[in-house]
Each structure stands twice: as C-alpha cells, then as structure tokens.
Amino acid sequence: MQAILFDMDGVILEGPRTDPQVYADATDYALSELGIEPTDDEREAFREFDPDGIRERAAAHGFDADEFWKLRDDRASELTHERVRSGDRAVYDDAETLSELAERTTTALVTNNRHRTAEFVDNYFEFGFETVRGRDPSMAGYQRRKPNPAYLEETLDRLGVDGGLYVGDSGVDVVAGQKASLETAFVRRPHNRSVDLPAEPEYELESLTELLELLETVDSH
Template sequence: MTAVLFDMDGVILEGPRTHPQVYADAADAALDDLGVDPTPSQRRDFREHDHERIRRHCRDLEIDLAQFWKQKETHASSGTHDRLRSGERGTYDDIDAIHELGERTAIGLVTNNRHETAEFVADYYGFEFDVVRGRDPTVKGYERRKPDPSYIEEAFEALDVTSGIYVGDSVTDVTAGHAAGLETAFLRRPHNREQSVDATHDLASLTELASLLESDGSS
C-alpha cells in the first residue's frame, strides 16, 4: 500500500506560512509571561526565529531560552487557531480529496509548523490522519524542520506501508520527501505557479492524487 503524507501550510491552509504577526504577538506574550522588558532591537529578534540571537538575549535578560521558546510556540499556536476559527485564514477548496483518499489508503500530516497546530488542524477540519507530526516546541525541534527529512521519516515509519508520496507546495518539501526515500508530489497553488522543481509528480489539484494511486497499481 502507498501512503500519502501531506504538508499543511499551502496545501491545506491557505498561504505558504504562518503570518509573521502571529509570531510577533506570540513573542510579546511570552516576554510578558516571563516578566522582562527587552530593548526594541532585542524584541525584534525575539519575534523572529534566529535562536543564536535569541539565546544571547535570553542570557542578557536572565531568562531561560527553553522556557521562552516553549511559551512563544504555545502563544503562536493559540494565535493561529484563533485565525482559523475566525476564518481570517481559510483552507483550499480541494481538501475534501484528502478525506476521500483516507478511505482508501493510509494518510498522514507532516509539517514544519508546530505539532500543536498540526493536531488542531487535523481535529478542527475532521481529517482522519493515521499519523500527525509537526515540529516540537524546542530549539532542537525547530532545527529538525524540512528540508531535514526526520519528521517525514518518523511519520512514515509509524505507518505499516511499503511506499509513500509526500505532497507539498515548496522546494524544501520535495528535497525532504526524496531524502526520506519517498516519491514527491508538488502541488501548484497561486503562490508557487512558476516554481521549477524536480518532484516525482506535479499536481494542479489534490483531486489528482486518486488517479495517481490507481495508475501505479499500489492502492
């Protein structure tokens, strides 16, 4: 059986990534939680993801890096979930194809986004994924993001299948999918129409996946 593993941002959720304001607000909230008042330039760095800079500022402000990181990730997750609940961020209109595919084969969700948000999305939109894997709320977890194949490998190993296809909307998805030993499917969305990639399959819509499984005879 061929499993199909999906990226989340730009595949299910509209737009290629989390809005930067979500991380800015999350960093501010985490700094509030920890009771520190950084300089404007430190605050700018806290709102981004450069952990060497963040590590230095944490040391200067005498706060724990791991604690800050986790708090920021938690706030970013609730900010993201609010945006999804309010409809401020939507989903693509072909995602029903994922539900249908799930009735035929093993499906999974593997994203660079936070694990908490991956689980929220799976649950909120009622997907029956056999495995869900997002990044851990740690610096180390952040470093394991694609193009590192390890989250895809972990998810794939959790499924009892012999082959798999990783579906994504970015070059890093294709790199990571191949590095994990899977076929890849590059999904065309408005933000990546012109991108040239070396994926196994090129898809105009998620609805094309069903025939892909039929044509290789492995479903």
C-alpha cells in the same frame, strides 16, 4: 500506494506559512509572561527564529531561552487556531478530497509547523489522517524541520510503511521527501506558481483532486 503524506501550510491551509504577525504577537506574549521589557530593536530580534541569537539575548536578560521558545510556540499555536476557527485562515477548496483519499489509502500529515497546530487541524477538520507530526515546540524541534527528513521518517516508522508519496508546496518538501525515500508531488498554488525547485518531483499537481486518479493509476500497475 502504501501511504500519502501531506505537508500542511500551502497544501491544506491557505497561504505558504503562518502570518508573521502571529509570531510577532506570540513573541510579545512570551516576553511579557517572562516579565521582560526589551527595546524595540531587541523585540524585533526576539521575533526571529534564530536559536543562537535567542540564547544570547536570553542570557543577557537572565531568562531561560527554552522556556521563551516554548511560550512563543504555544501562543503562536493558540493564535493560529483562533484564526482558523474564525475563518481568517481557510483551507483550500480541494482539501475536501483528503477524506476520500483517507478511505482508499493511509494518509498522514507531516509539517514544519508546530505539532499542536498539526493536531488541531487534524481534529478540527477530520480529514482522516492516520497520524500527524509537526515540529516539537523547542529549538531542537525547530532544527529537525524539513529539509531534514527526520519527521517524515518518524512518521513512516509509526505507519509501518517504507514508501509512499509526499505532497508539498515548496522545494524543501521535495528535498525532504526524497531524503526519506518517498516519491514527491509538488502542488502549484497561487503563491508558488513560478517557483524553481531544487530537486525534481515525480509529479506536479494543479489540485489535490488529481491524487484520486493518481492513486488508481499507480495501484493498478
């Protein structure tokens, strides 16, 4: 197998996504940096990931929506990294397999989460990824996230491979992987035990440790 690419949230980091409170706090931080004191309803609306709505509200308040977006994303990364360092957000036990996989094939991380957080996880845990890619801290970056295969395709280019396996925990991972001409593996975790998928993955895994065996089987054929 040329390469194994991994999703991050729900595959490596416990839980399917960033805690909403992180984005709420990051939104408050960004608004306060910009000197904006919105009403409670507006504050709620600013917490949404809604580029058009954010642009409208930013224009009404006279600040730059792109600046707000980046301030919020950067703050959300800092808060997330604190949660990982303190152990509030852990990695799954089977993530220790990643280092072993990295010794046997090329591995990479491709996530809808922010690029800074992907880099942090790579540096903090040293799983041996060849490269990591998260979304850019901009509205354009947000709009390129999966199921758009853009970040996956960019990563394949960087690795110099044209195929491999993408391991994810959600339907968008399977869809994006297929669009990028990758095989896909769906990991069943407590949060997605009974999820119905929009597309059929090649493999379903109960644990990342199964990838060691899969790698041997595929490579011996």
